[in-house]
Amino acid sequence: MSALAALISYLELMMDTPMHGQFHLRRHDLSQFMKLDASAVKALNLMPQPELGGNKNMSLYGLLNHCKTSQGQRLLGRWLKQPLVNRHAIQRRQDMVEMFVNDSVRRRTLQDEYLKRMPDFHRICKRFHRGGAGLEDLVRVYQAVAVLPKIIDSLDDLAKEEGMHGQVLEEDFIVPLREKATQLEQYSALIEESIDLEELEHNHHYHLQPTLDPELQQFRDSLLATRDGLDEEHRRVGRKLGLDIEKKLHLENNQVYNYSFRVTKAEANAIRQNPWCIELAVQKAGTIFTTEKLKELSAEYLRLQEEYEKKQKYLIKEVVGVASSYAPLLEELDGTIAALDVLVSFAHVSANAPIPYVKPTVAEKGGSDVIVRGARHPCLEVQDDINFIANDHEMRRGNSEFAILTGPNMGGKSTYIRQLGVIALLAQLGCFVPADSAKLPIFDCVLARVGAGDSQLKGVSTFMAEMLETATILRSATRDSLIIIDELGRGTSTYDGFGLAWAISEHIAKNIRAFCLFATHFHELTAMANQMEWVKNLQVRAEVQPAPAGKSISDRQITLLYQVIEGHSDQSFGIHVAELARFPDAVVKLAKRKADELEDFGTEDDAAKMPKLDEGEVEQGTQIVKEFLAEWKGQSADGSEDEQRAALKALVEQWQDRFDGNAWVKSVLSGL
């Protein structure tokens, strides 16, 4: 309740009197959608990030947004953050996209001729509610309603050609659109009856039909009569002064003097000689004058016009009021048009990508392995200066569900792990995916922990942010989740960081058993693959070529192949990269020496901690442990886990003195 109160206050809904009574509270069923944490939204580049520059292809939203309507664009934004988890619903969208991928002619007609002409019904409805709508809004809706039959015909033909697949089209689009078109027939009649569409077409003025109201008609007739009077006076004065009314004597509606005559300087003398001409002003454009009759007519015309406008304003309010009653219908139409727009846009993007996307096979939750061949990152492959290398993803339950990815920096690790997240998301949106073929289960959530979480602005240190994001993952991931982790444990000491990275991966791999892609610079982590058969090591390939004969070491080349293969690279490429960056030789050499020292340091340290013991002590100690284990084995293995634990504890207490008597046993126990 307090969250809702905060929202109402933030949106200032209580101050918005016209909107009172227009809102409904509805339960939003989150279980219908894939969960995405904030970090995943960022890692998968869902929404445009202004700091990444203006290229719209850099975000999924920008890439997928070929919508022709505002409502379509809004819906796309919503869909992106709420991918589906219901297989049936996903397949319905896929079927629609497939039809429009196959039929490019109809797709283009829909986009460029029909959808483009759909106004933002939602916006117009908002103006209806606030009383701010005008004739222009009514006409825009009217024109859109006139396009509906064309859309329906086009979809209908397509549905007939498609047979089976066409059923979705029929149920989700043709039927609702037809229903709306029928219900809006009366609306169209209302507009034709009320608005002077001819005047609109010829003069671009929005006027009511004078026939709408007798009084309005009367004003209109009087206005026309006065207009005739003005013309008559124009001709009369022209005759009297002997001036051509087309070329020399102009009747104008002057900003200051209202209806008045104007003659050029050459004719000004004629005016002065005729006292019935009342000179008003001498301007650059000529001399302005009037007559008693014209003065009268002008005043009358302006008075009538004012009356007419007043009357019309009142009537417009009434007409708009009647039209407003169609708002709920228009809101529904808005939703249908938006969905059509987004699906057509998906098809457009799928068909127009550098390599066309494919329809992924989506299996029920947990019902499939992840097999994606020739996967590409949709945002990167369209960048002009990148020659994108496709890679496979193969994550099989019980065999390779947890992938540890190592390899040089800049080698494409981040891209590789993110692209699977993007593909999973696209698949659950109902869109096609950038790959040669794809088979995926439905994921209940995509969770990510990537890059430096730049939350310093919020007063959270990078490392704390990293730990918070990771905590979210550990709390919310399930067996059906996809977890993407890019570099964990960088913000602390190496040992500390490695310890965390290991513990977190082991927890995910052992207890959660989610599909997980873990990119890391800790090569030691690859040892986990020996402990659990479903942990697999992957590496991005890089090759170091020897320096050409006679050249210095800094001429050695690293080639990044951007190719992901099985296995782990135990080479560290950091120093090679430093070489490439033309570090002074002395610095590179020192770096290597220090790195070697550090590698030895850990093992020496452990050995130093072991007390020096003579062999007799070790032998005796081994004997004690053997006997202890034998006795424990002899005890019955009944009872719950807790009971057994208690029994073991009691036994250890009995043996404590003997343990303490032997230095070797003591040191072993303290190391546990």
Ligand SMILES: *[C@@H]1O[C@H](CO)[C@@H](O)[C@H](O)[C@H]1NC(C)=O
């Ligand atoms: C689209 O075209 C492909 C290849 O021609 C065909 O296999 C598929 O059935 C078509 N899909 C639909 C929905 O028409």
Ligand SMILES: *[C@@H]1O[C@H](CO)[C@@H](O)[C@H](O)[C@H]1NC(C)=O
């Ligand atoms: C022109 O019309 C306006 C408004 O109808 C009126 O206020 C103004 O006095 C008129 N100007 C002259 C010069 O009559």
Ligand SMILES: *[C@@H]1O[C@H](CO)[C@@H](O)[C@H](O)[C@H]1NC(C)=O
């Ligand atoms: C975005 O990608 C499309 C192809 O999908 C391409 O035609 C367009 O030029 C790209 N735009 C930019 C700014 O790179």
